[in-house]
Amino acid sequence: xxxxxxxxxxxxxxxxIGTHCSECDEYxxxxxxxxxxxxxxxxxxxxxxxxxxxxxTYTIIYTAAEGFEHQTxxxxxxxxxxxxxxxxxxxxxxxxxxxxxxxxxxxxxxLGEGSARGMIYYGTKFIPA
Amino acid sequence: MSVGIVSYGAYIPRYRIKVEDIARxxxxxxxILMAGLMVNEKSVPDLDEDTATIAVEAARxxxxxxDIDAQRIGAVYTGSESHPYAxxxxxxxxxxxxxxxxxxxxxxxxxxxxxxxxAIQACMGLVGSGMIDLGLAIGADVSQGxxxxxxxxxxxxxxxxxxxxxxxxxxxxIIEDTYSFTTDIPDFWRREGMPYPEHGGRFTGEPGYFKxxxxxxxxxxxxxxTKPSDYDYAVFHQPNGKFPTRVAKMxxxxxxxxxxxxxxxRLGNTYSGSCMMGIAATLDMAQPGDRxxxxxxxxxxxxxxxxxxxxxxxxxxxxxxxGVEDLLKDPIYMDYAMYAKHKGKIKLG
Numbered sequence: 381x382x383x384x385x386x387x388x389x390x391x392x393x394x395x396x397i398g399t400h401c402s403e404c405d406e407y408x409x410x411x412x413x414x415x416x417x418x419x420x421x422x423x424x425x426x427x428x429x430x431x432x433x434x435x436x437t438y439t440i441i442y443t444a445a446e447g448f449e450h451q452t453x454x455x456x457x458x459x460x461x462x463x464x465x466x467x468x469x470x471x472x473x474x475x476x477x478x479x480x481x482x483x484x485x486x487x488x489x490x491l492g493e494g495s496a497r498g499m500i501y502y503g504t505k506f507i508p509a
Numbered sequence: 510m511s512v513g514i515v516s517y518g519a520y521i522p523r524y525r526i527k528v529e530d531i532a533r534x535x536x537x538x539x540x541i542l543m544a545g546l547m548v549n550e551k552s553v554p555d556l557d558e559d560t561a562t563i564a565v566e567a568a569r570x571x572x573x574x575x576d577i578d579a580q581r582i583g584a585v586y587t588g589s590e591s592h593p594y595a596x597x598x599x600x601x602x603x604x605x606x607x608x609x610x611x612x613x614x615x616x617x618x619x620x621x622x623x624x625x626x627x628a629i630q631a632c633m634g635l636v637g638s639g640m641i642d643l644g645l646a647i648g649a650d651v652s653q654g655x656x657x658x659x660x661x662x663x664x665x666x667x668x669x670x671x672x673x674x675x676x677x678x679x680x681x682x683i684i685e686d687t688y689s690f691t692t693d694i695p696d697f698w699r700r701e702g703m704p705y706p707e708h709g710g711r712f713t714g715e716p717g718y719f720k721x722x723x724x725x726x727x728x729x730x731x732x733x734x735t736k737p738s739d740y741d742y743a744v745f746h747q748p749n750g751k752f753p754t755r756v757a758k759m760x761x762x763x764x765x766x767x768x769x770x771x772x773x774x775r776l777g778n779t780y781s782g783s784c785m786m787g788i789a790a791t792l793d794m795a796q797p798g799d800r801x802x803x804x805x806x807x808x809x810x811x812x813x814x815x816x817x818x819x820x821x822x823x824x825x826x827x828x829x830x831x832g833v834e835d836l837l838k839d840p841i842y843m844d845y846a847m848y849a850k851h852k853g854k855i856k857l858g
Contacts, residue, residue, distance in 0.1 A: 450850065451556050472555065488566055505557070
């Protein structure tokens with residue numbers, strides 16, 4: 381990921397900042413520029429998610445992508461935030477701790493790094509609540 | 510105008526390695542080491558944790574504990590000797606992650622193990638002069654010890670954050686005064702680009718730790734006309750269990766006074782977080798009106814002494830975030846091989 385591309389969405393990754401449509405009361409993460417339901421009638425506002433949620437489903441990664449090879453086995457899950465949106469995130473937990481429906485809360489972790497000389501990407505992961 | 514602690518928060522990674530597991534690898538006698546160092550195990554960061562993530566978690570805990578509006582924070586200072594970047598501040602990452610940006614000042618501090626208390630003093634000055642409303646001072650480290658070096662038995666990971674303010678009704682503890690004693694002494698250092706620090710062995714003891722801690726502590730007590738028996742608790746920098754225990758005795762503090770804040774046997778030395786962790790553990794237990802005496806030490810070298818009085822407000826905020834004892838509970842133990850992987854000690858081809 382390029383430095384500028386990461387930086388553009390940095391605050392959203394650090395603090396789970398998405399959007400809320402005050403017209404239809406729908407929440408979005410990542411943030412949207414337009415409400416897909418209300419279209420031009422939508423009224424989007426910035427919204428900071430509380431971060432509490434539950435695991436909808438998960439997988440344990442044994443063969444990881446480049447940069448994550450030494451973290452295996454690790455859990456990757458779809459997390460449903462209490463306000464509604466779902467997002468994919470690494471769960472910081474032992475594989476045997478993982479359960480569908482388990483409650484999770486956010487933590488601030490390293491998401492990756494460009495290289496030994498590159499920038500470090502920080503953001504949100506989840507741990508069992 | 511009174512200045513003091515509005516809130517505090519600590520963070521300790523979940524992993525631990527026992528001294529006996531390190532000693533087995535290097536052929537050392539674990540019993541002698543544990544008795545000599547008074548350290549049984551130490552914390553180890555996760556693969557995706559570093560000083561910045563630890564500082565953020567500690568800072569968020571401090572903000573949550575007292576339900577602080579982060580926009581009131583006018584300064585963020587992070588003290589560490591293991592900042593993830595050589596050039597690029599950790600404090601901007603923390604400030605963004607706690608929502609304190611953009612109208613604020615920030616900088617990283619480095620003074621071996623007392624960079625965090627130096628940050629507290631800077632914040633005391635800024636809030637005391639009315640230049641800012643609240644200051645966030647953090648001490649956090651993922652400290653390094655070379656494989657086989659004596660430091661490897663104690664170099665741990667953790668962080669503590671203090672929100673410093675000047676509104677008396679908000680203060681959970683008043684910092685009555687602070688006093689520092691600083692000289693230039695090469696007892697411990699790490700050169701640019703080097704992965705592990707060097708130290709002067711026993712040279713770090715008498716001319717380093719003991720001289721600076723006793724000078725700072727005695728200097729403060731003289732300045733404000735107090736004596737050890739005036740305090741309910743005392744905390745001294747804890748590179749191991751032996752040094753703070755001995756310096757407490759030298760200064761006239763009892764074992765009972767330092768017991769609550771002496772977290773090093775189960776945690777190791779969290780460097781910039783060390784003394785601040787002891788103060789946090791003490792605030793977790795202290796009652797309104799209790800007095801705490803604390804002295805941090807940083808190699809290089811200097812001692813920062815503080816005289817603190819706990820207020821009624823402590824009861825309202827104490828349970829707002831996990832205490833140090835909560836963070837020490839339920840560790841996951843790892844062997845030396847996993848520890849070496851977590852600490853990046855295995856060089857990949």
